[in-house]
Amino acid sequence: MKLERMQLLLMSILCILAFSSLWAKYIDNHTHIACFGYKSDCYVSKTMKDSFKFYGYQYIFGLSEKKAQTYGDQILFKILDEQIQDSKWVDQAVLLAMDQVYSEQGKVLKDKTVFYIPNDYISENIKKYNTFLFGASVHPYRKDALKELEKVKANGAVLVKLLPAIQKFDIKNPLTIEYFKKLKKLNLPLLIHVDDESAFSKSHKESTFPYDLEIPLKLGVTVICAHAASAGQTKGKDNFEIFIEFAKKYPNLYADISGLVIKKTRFGHLERVLKHKEIYGQLIYGSDFPLSSQVMSSPFYYRARLGFFNSIGMSFTTNTWDRDVELKKALGVPESIFENSRRLLLQNQKANL
Numbered sequence: 001m002k003l004e005r006m007q008l009l010l011m012s013i014l015c016i017l018a019f020s021s022l023w024a025k026y027i028d029n030h031t032h033i034a035c036f037g038y039k040s041d042c043y044v045s046k047t048m049k050d051s052f053k054f055y056g057y058q059y060i061f062g063l064s065e066k067k068a069q070t071y072g073d074q075i076l077f078k079i080l081d082e083q084i085q086d087s088k089w090v091d092q093a094v095l096l097a098m099d100q101v102y103s104e105q106g107k108v109l110k111d112k113t114v115f116y117i118p119n120d121y122i123s124e125n126i127k128k129y130n131t132f133l134f135g136a137s138v139h140p141y142r143k144d145a146l147k148e149l150e151k152v153k154a155n156g157a158v159l160v161k162l163l164p165a166i167q168k169f170d171i172k173n174p175l176t177i178e179y180f181k182k183l184k185k186l187n188l189p190l191l192i193h194v195d196d197e198s199a200f201s202k203s204h205k206e207s208t209f210p211y212d213l214e215i216p217l218k219l220g221v222t223v224i225c226a227h228a229a230s231a232g233q234t235k236g237k238d239n240f241e242i243f244i245e246f247a248k249k250y251p252n253l254y255a256d257i258s259g260l261v262i263k264k265t266r267f268g269h270l271e272r273v274l275k276h277k278e279i280y281g282q283l284i285y286g287s288d289f290p291l292s293s294q295v296m297s298s299p300f301y302y303r304a305r306l307g308f309f310n311s312i313g314m315s316f317t318t319n320t321w322d323r324d325v326e327l328k329k330a331l332g333v334p335e336s337i338f339e340n341s342r343r344l345l346l347q348n349q350k351a352n353l
């Protein structure tokens with residue numbers, strides 16, 4: 001009898017061990033980083049520095065300009081690494097670079113660049129951490145764009161991020177064709193914003209129509225629509241509705257659920273996205289850190305849906321990534337969507353080996 005109990009206990013321990021090794025944590029495909037140009041080649045425009053948002057961002061990033069001046073911009077990698085190591089749910093985050101603005105002639109337009117986070121800055125600094133993945137940014141009008149895409153791929157990029165409204169380019173410009181073909185060849189997914197962008201001091205609406213996504217989609221590029229096209233309209237139709245039509249037509253179109261709990265700009269959008277069960281396989285997890293902060297995305301804003309005490313309890317979760325995951329789970333995001341970012345990013349990595 002004693003032996004049977006021992007065997008049972010041993011079996012239970014083995015089951016727990018096997019289960020915990022299977023429980024992989026999530027990858028956040030959409031994490032921003034701040035840098036000012038202290039001991040780095042980063043750049044922040046005067047317009048951005050004069051904007052009130054600049055001070056708000058320093059607060060939610062947990063990095064003041066003064067601190068960066070003292071320790072160098074790189075201190076933020078250490079701060080974020082500690083938070084991700086601490087997270088119960090997330091073990092890796094894709095840190096996003098941000099390329100400068102270029103003219104069609106391939107000239108850097110410094111005066112039009114809101115901020116600049118060089119690819120080398122991210123790829124070099126993340127080397128000593130296991131918690132980060134490299135999200136590159138290469139402006140399609142660069143004369144060396146194709147070479148730079150090869151370089152970022154060689155340096156471990158898992159995706160390329162573009163923000164047409166801020167980087168001021170037109171997807172329809174013929175210069176993008178070879179660029180998209182290169183992305184396809186390198187198996188690099190394109191993370192792109194198609195709606196207007198309000199997170200910066202100024203944006204440029206004209207060149208961000210979701211219909212234009214058919215160009216990279218038809219060329220076979222894996223396209224990830226940031227924030228599930230949750231803001232704005234095109235020709236009287238919600239960008240989100242256009243996204244849904246395209247997602248049904250193109251299996252290579254994905255969307256991330258980053259930033260969908262931000263109260264001010266995207267309140268209620270997560271529920272709207274989750275109604276479309278047919279596209280769950282094309283949705284991936286992202287946080288949009290630091291906009292996942294308590295100020296912008298507190299669970300308390302969802303008290304009507306979650307209940308007063310539940311939302312308060314969740315607001316006490318201090319780890320930003322855990323709070324974001326727990327809030328999204330409570331709002332109905334299924335496990336599969338959290339797991340999809342690892343599947344998508346690793347599948348694209350493997351495809352190139």
Ligand SMILES: [Zn+2]
Nearest residue numbers: 030032226288
């Ligand atoms: Zn973002």
